[in-house]
Amino acid sequence: MKVLKFGGTSVANANNIGLVKDIVSNSSNKKNIVVVSALGGVTDLLIKAANLAANQDATYKKVITEIEERHLSTAKELISVKNQSSVLSKVKSELNTLETLLEGAFLIGEITAKLSDKIVSFGELLSSFIISEYFKQEGLDAIYKDSRELIKTNDLNGKAVVNFSLTYKNANTFFSGTKHAVVVAPGFIASSENGNSTTLGRGGSDYTAAIYAAAVKADILEIWTDVSGMYTANPKLVKQAKAIPHISYEEAMELSHFGAKVLYPPTIQPVLSEGISICIKNTFEPENNGTLITKSKNEKGKTVRGISSVENIALLSLEGSGMVGIPGISKRFFEVLSQAEISVVLITQASSEHSICVGISADDIDKAVEIVNNAFEYEIERGKINPVIPEKDLAIVALVGDNMKSHQGLSGKMFSTLGKNNVNIRAIAQGASERNISTVIKKGDVKKALNTLHEEFFEENVKQLNLFVMGVGNVGAKFLTQVSQQKKYLKENLKLNIRVIGISNSRTMLFNESGINLNKWEDSLEKGEKADKQKFFEKVNSLNYRNSIFVDNTASAEVSETYNKYLGNSISVVTCNKIACSSKFDNYQELKRLAREYNAPFLFETNVGAGLPIIDTLKHLIASGDKILKIQAVLSGSLNFVFNYFNDETTFHDIVKQAQEEGYTEPDPKIDLSGVDVMRKILILARESGNQIEIEDIVNNPFLPKESLDTTNNEDFFASLVKHEDSFQAIYKKAKDADSKLKYVAQYEDGKASVGLQEIPKGHDFYNLEGSDNIVLFYTERYPNQPMIIKGAGAGADVTASGIFADIIRIGNF
Structure with a gap:
């Protein structure tokens, strides 16, 4: 029957x-x-x-x-x-x-x-x-x-x-x-x-x-x-959740108690005592196998069988020095709750007996505070016990599995996984059977916690990265194309599932919680809402996705000033915008501190050398105990492009215009030609070497006439270049007569930094630098005479986008 x-x-x-x-x-x-x-x-x-x-x-x-x-x-x-x-x-x-x-x-x-x-x-x-x-x-x-x-x-x-x-x-x-x-x-x-x-x-x-x-x-x-059975997690919150084919009574009861609504634990007691199997099936998909619940244990090798949650939880903490060593405190505490028909769903107590913390329904918290304070009125008046401390807006997230007790490190793995996404744990409970590990967290973190844990324990280590991209011009557009092209490869080979959830330009912004279609993002963005940097941040923060990354492809000072908000909310930042890391040293240090404190990587490899691994290499040198003695570099792809193609048969104006049109310069080319861009780059390298330095400390030896430097718009700037063509030709002729090439060189040594145009003789490492290439020479204690050299394309939308992409992959592999 x-x-x-x-x-x-x-x-x-x-x-x-x-x-x-x-x-x-x-x-x-x-x-x-x-x-x-x-x-x-x-x-x-x-x-x-x-x-x-x-x-x-x-x-x-x-x-x-x-x-x-x-x-x-x-x-x-x-x-x-x-x-x-x-x-x-x-x-x-x-x-x-x-x-x-x-x-x-x-x-x-x-x-x-x-x-x-x-x-x-x-x-x-x-x-x-x-x-x-x-x-x-x-x-x-x-x-x-x-x-x-x-x-x-x-x-x-x-x-x-x-x-x-x-x-x-x-x-x-x-x-x-x-x-x-x-x-x-x-x-x-x-x-x-x-x-x-x-x-x-x-x-x-x-x-x-x-x-x-x-x-x-x-x-x-x-x-x-x-629903088609009991799931590894709530499928409404975790899209990757899947039905559990076979589970034990005990596991089913644990999952049901902690939020799996398809079964209410007391209801299975009659069949449990008789050893009768239960099958959870879907009326609307009867062909699905569903979940079979039996007396037997689950399959070998299966540890965590499900992740469940209970929302609308509050914590009630009773503590005080007068509790230590006094028999009957716990009895009175639980008795008064029981008499008021308040069910306790979680208990944790320190071995010092100084405090008892219980989880109850948030609907009962006000009544619980009143009755417990009344019950311990005598001890509270004499300062032996503190008035009970309520905490609301909480939830319980639990790992469940019969075989968890035979696997070491599951608790650590759980807490580490939550910690990496800044999910703060307010209380922990684990029974001696180790069938259940329960944590109390903020209610607003439940979706992130469930998805993070499900990814860790059930998804073959496929890690989802959720991107929010500000700036979709030359670099940003190339970046989105690269992400679209590489999605399948990354998922299959690196176990990274990259989704772009939000994008914005200076006019409009667009969000899609399931991921933006990168084949149609331009059309979708045109129909988006009005761009607003503050609202963009608020939306990213409210979504509260695991592994969230803010990607800044702009050169905006205003955007760089928002990094602290993202990092302070455990949202990683990847940027090619040099302004933040070349700002005041205190701000640079603060961003680094926030990244460490909130476990949110702050990566800016493309600040120097576009896609070249310059900062990454420098970090590895420092981390391995090496010390930087001197840095010499050609760090401006745009300036290298300009001086590689400028000669007595061209005009300086035309070459600079060409560099701008081909995307080698900033939108305002004066930033490159004035040396400000290179100053920022050598400043960043000096700071990443462990030195405290401000941009005002760098000596800038300009080659542009003062009239060009004083212009306030591109039209006037280019007009000044035409006007002073003779002076540019004179600079070129002097270098040519010395059988040298012009290179814009940055240098840092003994706490001092400088940038300026130099005549590079034959035989020098910089002499044969072609096109828009960059080169960096690191002289260190390990490389004192023959420097470590990094050389390659240092400008262009494609290589900059690939550098941003590489930083995102680094975060995925953390």
């Missing part, structure tokens, strides 16, 4: 009930007990009507009308016209009784627990009757049985306790005696031994099904719902 239970969503309407009929028809068992809940949402409507009536609010009648329409319309859709008369008559008769009960509550202005049980029982009574009649019409050998005749309880309405010996006797007698293939019975409802209607509380329909399964020693209990 098989017991099948169908929840409210499974019987919400006529269409769904048709699916239920198909499932029952296809059952391989000769005998089936079908337990059904009320039509989806009807129980809530019944409770609403009862409360309105008790408050003498006549609008309860509108709710009755809605309940009546739901049931009559469902019956009319399911039952053929020729069979409708008797069914509709019975439904209307029951609804009339319901209306009479509610009218009584309205007249006396109150509702008792006994009356409440009678009222809410109508949901299951009506649905089970309609479904049984539909089954008969469709040719199933079905019969209806009122569960109140079989399941007997005490008279404690609302929380009735089952009399199992009498119930099992009744159930055995009936089910063994019936010859019908299908018995349809209402869940949730029962009756006391003197015949009054009672209810079985939360999860009551599951409980009904489990009681019947245990009574008849069923082959299996199938619980049909709207």
Whole structure:
């Protein structure tokens, strides 16, 4: 014999009930007990009507009308016209009784627990009757049985306790005696031994099904719902969550207790004691295997089986020196909560006995504070115990698995994974069985925590990076193209899943929480909302995604001033914008500190040398114990381009214009030609070498005339270049006559830095530097005579974008 239970969503309407009929028809068992809940949402409507009536609010009648329409319309859709008369008559008769009960509550202005049980029982009574009649019409050998005749309880309405010996006797007698293939019975409802209607509380329909399964020693209990089993995490919060094929009773109870809503732990007690298997199935996808729950342990090698959560939690902490070594404190604390019917879901206590911390429903926190403070009023007045400390807006996240106790380091792995994403842990609880590790965190961090842990324990180490990109001009556009091209490769080979969630230019910004389609981002961005740097940050922060990275492809000082906000909220920053790292040393240090404190990498490899690994190499030298003695470098790809192509057959103006048009210079080319850009770069290298230096400390030897340096716009700047062409030709001729080449050189040595145009003779490392290439010479204690040389393309949108991409991959590999 098989017991099948169908929840409210499974019987919400006529269409769904048709699916239920198909499932029952296809059952391989000769005998089936079908337990059904009320039509989806009807129980809530019944409770609403009862409360309105008790408050003498006549609008309860509108709710009755809605309940009546739901049931009559469902019956009319399911039952053929020729069979409708008797069914509709019975439904209307029951609804009339319901209306009479509610009218009584309205007249006396109150509702008792006994009356409440009678009222809410109508949901299951009506649905089970309609479904049984539909089954008969469709040719199933079905019969209806009122569960109140079989399941007997005490008279404690609302929380009735089952009399199992009498119930099992009744159930055995009936089910063994019936010859019908299908018995349809209402869940949730029962009756006391003197015949009054009672209810079985939360999860009551599951409980009904489990009681019947245990009574008849069923082959299996199938619980049909709207999900395909118990999942590794809440699929509404974790898209990568998957159904667990096989799980033990204990694991299922732990997951159910911590938020897996498909099962309510007390309901499986009857089948647990009989060793009957449970299968969680999806009414809407019956072909899926679902989750099988059995007495046996899970497969070898499986440690964490699921990650679950409970929201709406508050912590209540009792502490004080007067608790140490005093027997009975814990007893009094828990007793006062118990007497107030406040359930404790988590307990943690320091071995010093100085404090006890419990997790309870946030709905009970105010009452708990009051009663506990009253209970310990004497000790609080004398300063031996502090008034209890409440903390709200919290949640519990738990790892569950039978085999967790045999694997070392799971707790550390869990805490480390959460810590890397700045999920602060407020309390920890772990039982001796080690089947459950529970942590209390901020409610706002639940989605991030679940996804982070699921990624760590279930997704074969595929790490998701969520990018928020500011600036989609030359460099930004190239960067997005590279991300789009490499997504598949990164996922397959580096186990990195990169999603671009937000992008912005100076006009508009766009967010897509599922990831922006990088093949159509230009069109989508055009239709985005008005760009706002503060709102962009607020959106990134509110999404609170794991592994969030802010990517700055601009040269904006305003954007660089927002880095501290991102880093301070555990959002990594990757930037080609040199302004932040060349700003005041205190600000540079503060950004570094925030990155360390909030575990948010701050990477800016492209600040020097575009895609060349200059800063990364420097960091490795310093980290390995080497010391920088001197740095010599050609760090401006734009200036190298200009002086490589400028000669007596060209004009300086034309070459600079060409460099600007080909993307080698900043939008304002004076930043490059004035030496400011190179000053920033050598400043960054000096700081990354461990030196405290400001940009004002760098000696700049300009080659531009003062008139060119004093211009305030590009038009005037280029006009000045034409005007002073003779002076540029003179600089070129002097170098040519010395058989030298012009290079703009940056140098740092003995705490002093300088930049300027130099004549480089043949044989020098800089002499043959072509195109827009950069070169850096690191003279160190390990490389005192023959420097470490890094050379290559140092400008251009493609190589800069690739450098940004490389920094993001570095974060992914942290």
